[in-house]
Amino acid sequence: MNLKQLAHMLALSQTTVSRALNGYPEVNEETRRRVMDAAKRHGYRPNPSARRLATGKTGMIGYVLPTGASVDIDPHFVEFLSGLGDYARSHELDLVLSPADADDQETTYRRIVANRQVDAVYISSPRPADRRVALVNTLGIPFIVHGRSEGFDFDYAFTDIDNEGAFHEAARLLIQLGHRRLALINGDGRETFAIHRERGVRRALAASGLTLIERHVCSVDMTEENGYRATRRLLEGDDAPTAIACSSLIMALGVVRAVRDLGLSIPGDVSLIAHDDVFPWLRPENFSVPLSTTRSSIRLAGARVAERLAARISGLEEGARGEVWPVDLVVRGSVAGAPA
Amino acid sequence: MNLKQLAHMLALSQTTVSRALNGYPEVNEETRRRVMDAAKRHGYRPNPSARRLATGKTGMIGYVLPTGASVDIDPHFVEFLSGLGDYARSHELDLVLSPADADDQETTYRRIVANRQVDAVYISSPRPADRRVALVNTLGIPFIVHGRSEGFDFDYAFTDIDNEGAFHEAARLLIQLGHRRLALINGDGRETFAIHRERGVRRALAASGLTLIERHVCSVDMTEENGYRATRRLLEGDDAPTAIACSSLIMALGVVRAVRDLGLSIPGDVSLIAHDDVFPWLRPENFSVPLSTTRSSIRLAGARVAERLAARISGLEEGARGEVWPVDLVVRGSVAGAPA
DNA sequence: CGAAAAAGCCAAAGCGCTTTGGAAGACTCT
DNA sequence: AGAGTCTTCCAAAGCGCTTTGGCTTTTTCG
Numbered sequence A, B: 001m002n003l004k005q006l007a008h009m010l011a012l013s014q015t016t017v018s019r020a021l022n023g024y025p026e027v028n029e030e031t032r033r034r035v036m037d038a039a040k041r042h043g044y045r046p047n048p049s050a051r052r053l054a055t056g057k058t059g060m061i062g063y064v065l066p067t068g069a070s071v072d073i074d075p076h077f078v079e080f081l082s083g084l085g086d087y088a089r090s091h092e093l094d095l096v097l098s099p100a101d102a103d104d105q106e107t108t109y110r111r112i113v114a115n116r117q118v119d120a121v122y123i124s125s126p127r128p129a130d131r132r133v134a135l136v137n138t139l140g141i142p143f144i145v146h147g148r149s150e151g152f153d154f155d156y157a158f159t160d161i162d163n164e165g166a167f168h169e170a171a172r173l174l175i176q177l178g179h180r181r182l183a184l185i186n187g188d189g190r191e192t193f194a195i196h197r198e199r200g201v202r203r204a205l206a207a208s209g210l211t212l213i214e215r216h217v218c219s220v221d222m223t224e225e226n227g228y229r230a231t232r233r234l235l236e237g238d239d240a241p242t243a244i245a246c247s248s249l250i251m252a253l254g255v256v257r258a259v260r261d262l263g264l265s266i267p268g269d270v271s272l273i274a275h276d277d278v279f280p281w282l283r284p285e286n287f288s289v290p291l292s293t294t295r296s297s298i299r300l301a302g303a304r305v306a307e308r309l310a311a312r313i314s315g316l317e318e319g320a321r322g323e324v325w326p327v328d329l330v331v332r333g334s335v336a337g338a339p340a
Numbered sequence C: 001c002g003a004a005a006a007a008g009c010c011a012a013a014g015c016g017c018t019t020t021g022g023a024a025g026a027c028t029c030t
Numbered sequence D: 001a002g003a004g005t006c007t008t009c010c011a012a013a014g015c016g017c018t019t020t021g022g023c024t025t026t027t028t029c030g
Helices: A003-010 A014-021 A029-041 A048-055 A076-090 A105-114 A131-139 A163-176 A192-207 A224-236 A249-261 A298-313 B003-010 B014-021 B029-041 B048-055 B076-090 B106-114 B131-139 B163-176 B192-207 B224-236 B249-261 B298-313
Strands: A060-067 A094-101 A120-124 A143-146 A158-161 A182-186 A217-219 A243-246 A271-276 A292-295 A322-325 A328-330 B060-067 B094-101 B120-124 B143-146 B158-161 B182-186 B217-219 B243-246 B271-276 B292-295 B322-325 B328-330
Touching: A003 A014, A003 A029, A014 A029, A048 B048, A060 A105, A060 A298, A060 B076, A076 A094, A076 A298, A076 B060, A076 B076, A076 B094, A094 A105, A094 B076, A105 A131, A120 A131, A120 A298, A131 A143, A143 A298, A158 A163, A158 A298, A163 A182, A163 A192, A163 A243, A163 A271, A163 A292, A163 A328, A182 A192, A182 A224, A192 A217, A217 A224, A224 A243, A224 A249, A243 A249, A249 A271, B003 B014, B003 B029, B014 B029, B060 B106, B060 B298, B076 B094, B076 B120, B076 B298, B094 B106, B106 B131, B120 B131, B120 B298, B131 B143, B143 B298, B158 B163, B158 B298, B163 B182, B163 B192, B163 B243, B163 B271, B163 B292, B163 B328, B182 B192, B182 B224, B192 B217, B217 B224, B224 B243, B224 B249, B243 B249, B249 B271
Parallel strands: A060 A094, A060 A120, A120 A143, A143 A158, A158 A322, A182 A217, A182 A243, A243 A271, A271 A292, B060 B094, B060 B120, B120 B143, B143 B158, B158 B322, B182 B217, B182 B243, B243 B271, B271 B292
Antiparallel strands: A094 B094, A292 A328, B292 B328
């Protein structure tokens, strides 16, 4: 059942039927009702390919997925996706993942924009002066950044969490507990979130006349193994820290294992605070010693990004509004006063 | 730059240009070269929306993503996606995720087929007599099932691993080591993979005149917490098992924690074998006691599914061929002889 | 009451591609 | 040389929708 048939069966023109269905004003309400009615009764659904060719609207949002044999997709992604999908579903939006060579995403962005494959895109894990953000901005497609970039001469729309504030609070707590040597096991140091977290820790230390020594900060991919290695290196070196801030729950698994392997204990010898993105399958309260965390649901962020994308597509949201969500500091058993 | 302009500038008809570019035989090789050349020089790329309207081909593969506030997307998904994306990239395929109410995926499947939104779909985590498989089969869109369903009066194409064989081998090893009371901490018991794994364990036990008692098998969502709870329940009950087979590395984290909490040790008191889907961020050799595993890269499966989908779309693959991949049994420190 | 404005509808022209049904010219064969 | 066969190209008809421009008919208003 296509528009032509429907129009014919109603003894109306395609124009009128189309307008009736799309809510244009120049059609009699009585007629509109008839049309809507017939459309529903016959289960008419406009062919998206045709509509798309005519209007350019796709009803899809895009994400360029970096891939490659040596590229690991972050497990956070799936949780973000849960939120995004949940919102998208309620608005009949689909998500198209365009895989791209991790080293050349530009081609793919250009393609999906030139081909009008999606109505909007989002960008995740941005870095300062992220080229993707600059590119997408000039290409003129609506977009939202999940996270923040920095150092542009233009503003853009983003949804981020207060990474600096979160780690500032975490560090402050540890300092208040008497810790003087803090360490930071961070994610990829080229990404903004990691920079912000480090800044938060440094600021808290500085406020007490302390510093974060270079040996005590490491930036690694967020795997269990890297958490383990970093911790061993930290605790076996001179000036071992008495407290660790860690950027992910997965790395925290490795931290805990390393501490145990060294015959030390949490929080007796080392206090630990990790960032929790709220995975359903790994929860900080279930660690052998319940983990103190900075907590922010990445799933909610996904839903929010979808919501904003939808708003931008329909023209409800404009401008370069950035929003920063506060992060909860949840204190559990993994922190204690500094050892004597 | 569209076809019309390109044709005009070459003083050829759109027909000829189109045919030249799409490799049809009825065009002079000399002409074809000229066309290809001009196309490349001017960066001509056929508009996919138009092509799509004309041919029905989309260059996209689809996946219906169950969503909802209480629906958690499996972290395995992201690893599968890595492989799928990696292959899709090299073949200029995009993946469209259509979020659906987890309790009504049928509507979404019907929509994406009726609207011709994708050229093929894949289905994951199937159950016996899975309705999605039956539906997609009747809808007539090319598809591949990742995993297996059962109990249909038709055949279909799938890529699965030998879950039964894997857990049969694992159980056999444990039995050989003298274990008599095995337990199975399984995934969702409604899914085929879980059924097959249980069958594998039972078969191995039966071969030695043993049985898997009901109390010793549990089917739960694969979270760390569920692994913990199941293990406590198992080990604190009467007839506590001396060996555990576990369906995921994430649950195995909980198993290890529970064993430790009970003051027991692996493999001294309990042997443990888990299934490893090969996550980059959590590796069995890095468990406090290196974990024996049944190993199969879910990422490779993703790539394979993409490959087969691409083959089906282009007509290179037909028929209902199912393939079952063998699973490696990797023995590490977590298994030992049964305690006296 | 007649002109101007508004309401309601339609035919047809896109959107940019593929594909059908020729047609013109070159070549082969008897 | 004429008939038949390739080869190579083209005009035009879709694909199913939206939208422009215009045409009636009805309503409004001085």
